[in-house]
Amino acid sequence: MILDPATWLYPTPEGLFCAPGGFYIDPTRPVDRAVITHGHADHARPGNNAVMATAQTLDIMQVRYGERAGNSLQALDYGESISINGVEVGMAPAGHILGAAQVVIDWKGYRAVISGDYKRAFDPTCASFEVVKCNLFITEATFGLPVFVHENAGAEAARLTASLAASPHRTHLLGVYGLGKCQRMISLLRSAGYEKPIYLHGALQGLCDYYSSQGVELGQLCPFTDVQAEDLDGQLVLCPPGAIADRWSRRISDPLTAFASGWMRVRARARQRGAEFPIIVSDHADWPELLQTMADVEADEIWVTHGREDALLHQISAMGLKGRALALVGFEDEGE
Ligand SMILES: [Zn+2]
Ligand SMILES: [Zn+2]
Numbered sequence: 001m002i003l004d005p006a007t008w009l010y011p012t013p014e015g016l017f018c019a020p021g022g023f024y025i026d027p028t029r030p031v032d033r034a035v036i037t038h039g040h041a042d043h044a045r046p047g048n049n050a051v052m053a054t055a056q057t058l059d060i061m062q063v064r065y066g067e068r069a070g071n072s073l074q075a076l077d078y079g080e081s082i083s084i085n086g087v088e089v090g091m092a093p094a095g096h097i098l099g100a101a102q103v104v105i106d107w108k109g110y111r112a113v114i115s116g117d118y119k120r121a122f123d124p125t126c127a128s129f130e131v132v133k134c135n136l137f138i139t140e141a142t143f144g145l146p147v148f149v150h151e152n153a154g155a156e157a158a159r160l161t162a163s164l165a166a167s168p169h170r171t172h173l174l175g176v177y178g179l180g181k182c183q184r185m186i187s188l189l190r191s192a193g194y195e196k197p198i199y200l201h202g203a204l205q206g207l208c209d210y211y212s213s214q215g216v217e218l219g220q221l222c223p224f225t226d227v228q229a230e231d232l233d234g235q236l237v238l239c240p241p242g243a244i245a246d247r248w249s250r251r252i253s254d255p256l257t258a259f260a261s262g263w264m265r266v267r268a269r270a271r272q273r274g275a276e277f278p279i280i281v282s283d284h285a286d287w288p289e290l291l292q293t294m295a296d297v298e299a300d301e302i303w304v305t306h307g308r309e310d311a312l313l314h315q316i317s318a319m320g321l322k323g324r325a326l327a328l329v330g331f332e333d334e335g336e
Contacts (some may be wrong), residue, residue: 005136005301009105009112011326016114016138016305018105021087023052025103025114028330035089037116038100039064039179042331052076052084054091056099056214060179063206078127081106094118095129096283097180098211104132112136113297114305119282120289121153124191125183125216129293137299138326141307142284142336143262150262150286156279157188160236160258163277164194168234173255175241175275177336178204180283182238183211185260186218188281194236199224201239201248229253245274262286262336284336291315306331 008019015027023033030047037043037053039060044053051058051070054077061069076082078101081090091101096117103114113134120129143150164172176182182204189198197220200208205223212218224237229251243249244257259275262282270278285293290312294302301322304312309325316323 003108003110005110005112006324008107009136011328015330016326016328018087018107020107021084021089021105023084023089026116028328033084034070035103036061037094037103037114038097040097040117043116046070050074052082052089054078054099054101057101059210060099060207063210078130092130092132093127095120095123095126098126098183098214098216100126102130102132104134110135112138113299114138115140115293117142117284118293119285120292121150123153123184123283125180125187125211131293131296133298135299136301136303137294137297138303138305139290139294139312140284140331141290141304141309141312143282143286144290144304144308144312146287146311148262148265148286149288150265150282151280153184153188153281154191156260156281157185157192160277160279161189161192161194163256164234164236167256170234171232171252171255172236172277173244173249173252173257174236174238174279175244175257175259175273176204176238177261178240179207181260181281181336183208183216183218184283185238185279185281186221187216189236190217190219195219196235197222199227199232199235199237201237201243203240203243204238241273282336287311294319294321 014029016025024031026043033050034048035052046065046068048070050072052074055075058073088106090104094100105112111134258277259273260279260281263269264278264280302316303324313323
């Protein structure tokens, strides 16, 4: 007889809790024992006591939080597992950003997999998503509507390099989130043949350095502060989304503003962002990838943590599976 997973793995005000293991997955408030899927600020928060994550996620948390990353940090590599109070906990690549993991929990012959954020599309800046068959799959649903079908990321980057070539005197200012999207865009632009130096807003430097130290090829990156305004003609400058419209960008005369996000599919969002040149590149599964993954893991039950759950729950029941909306709060999708 199989224990109903809802009796031992459930949402609490602190976040998703594994009761027999005594740990929380991606807690939104400080807890004694946290297992973290990846470094985005809505999943990895400072102030926990014991923190378990991949070594890269722990590094990223330390880059961002310093001492507040946690009192005791324990790294668990992809494919490794460890017993916490009799519950086996393992990590599998999620394909989302560097270090991102799905958390695999085995207890009394039952396997639950918590996806964290994930995507199936190729991304040279992180390990590819691995299918882990399980009884219960807990999925994100950021883009959980049939209208969300992402563009090919390489083709999106090529549109930007074409624009740089076509407007050799216009500075291109590209807004990107600092963890994941920034490095993936740089890598995509390099693959599309863009070899010139790329100028970085200071806030993006630290995590680019970290990615480079982990063997991710980003080419020549230069601090924006080092360059004279007249030398910016026709160059590419990357900055956090909020910097596009602030004082910082006034040094650039008449920039062409671009913004890279899965949300750029939605015209109203692109307008709201003031992006003249929306680039649809996402680090989350789109609708076809969500459906593919739900089929691939062969679970009997699928729960949806955060995002758009209605259409997905309908799909889950159409697949003959048991579905449930956890509606966890506090996930604002930092990386997208
Ligand atoms: Zn994320
Ligand atoms: Zn998320």
